[in-house]
Amino acid sequence: MMKENANLVIQKKSLAEELAEQLQNQIKDGKFAVGQKLPTEPELMRIFGVGRSTVREAVKILVNMGFLKVQQGAGTFVENLTASNEPMEQRLRRxxxxxxxxxxxxxxxxxxxxxxxxxxxxxxxxxxxxxxxxxxxxxxxxxxxxxxxxxxxxxxxxxxxxxxxxxxxxxxxxxxxxxxxxxxxxxxxxxxxxxxxxxxxxxxxxxxxxxxxxxxxxxxxxxx
CATH class of the missing domain: 1.20.120.530 (GntR ligand-binding domain-like)
Structure with missing residues (x-):
């Protein structure tokens, strides 16, 4: 295999990325309105059957994309219904x-x-x-x-x-x-x-x- 082939590896989605995509789709589909608070970490863990670190990483992804906003002591809220700052790699992937x-x-x-x-x-x-x-x-x-x-x-x-x-x-x-x-x-x-x-x-x-x-x-x- 040639050296350049390393550039062409298709990486599988992590569990956090899959969760972020599910939450993103729910936001786009109108399940959560702008300004609405998301379920708490324990609730998201129970709903999706994942661990705390996965939930936190998924939320971080959506914050970076501009979908969510974390307010210290208050919770996580929907900021936008569409991505405002989505990383190019994630945009290309979908x-x-x-x-x-x-x-x-x-x-x-x-x-x-x-x-x-x-x-x-x-x-x-x-x-x-x-x-x-x-x-x-x-x-x-x-x-x-x-x-x-x-x-x-x-x-x-x-x-x-x-x-x-x-x-x-x-x-x-x-x-x-x-x-x-x-x-x-x-x-x-x-x-x-x-x-x-x-x-x-x-x-x-x-x-x-x-x-x-x-x-x-x-x-x-x-x-x-």
Missing amino acids: ADIHDLDEVRKILEIAIAGRAAERRTEQDIEKIEGFLDERGRTAEAGQLEACIEADVNFHIALAKATHNEILYELYRSAAIYLRKGFEHIYVDTACFLASQPTHKQLVRHIIAQDAREALHTINIILQEP
Whole structure:
């Protein structure tokens, strides 16, 4: 397994995150109104069958997201019916796969040109390595490995922009997209068919031809 694969681990939700999600849904569904006090810790422990530390961590998550407000000595109250300060990781985790894919396409257009302008020889080595792996696994019909190689290829392109914000935005979205792709694609046929255009994209990036790289990424994004 390649080193970059560590970036693609899909973490399971903790018990506190699951409880926070249940409470969040109840707030959104109107079970609790703005300004209403939540049940006490012991009551929440009894209702959901969890421990005190889980309840406290779940409340902390919802406070950070802007749903709840803790008033010392008075209790925990509903602050908002929608998230006002939800961490990006949690937002991506519950995002619709189609929304994530739309963001991916927008970012890939920005990435292609900048990667062509800024790539280093080390970047090219990683990009070509993942592209070769993408082709090999596509030919072998190894869907999961092919998706992983494809995602790693595009993450490597994002890294080649040497824009840390752009890279982190793409990497974060790609982590959650990868799991969705495993349900969308039934075989590697589309990856095999698009391998030539991906090779063409890499040639333009090696040549530092940003204009042609942009043209090619738009072709790739129109492929199935």
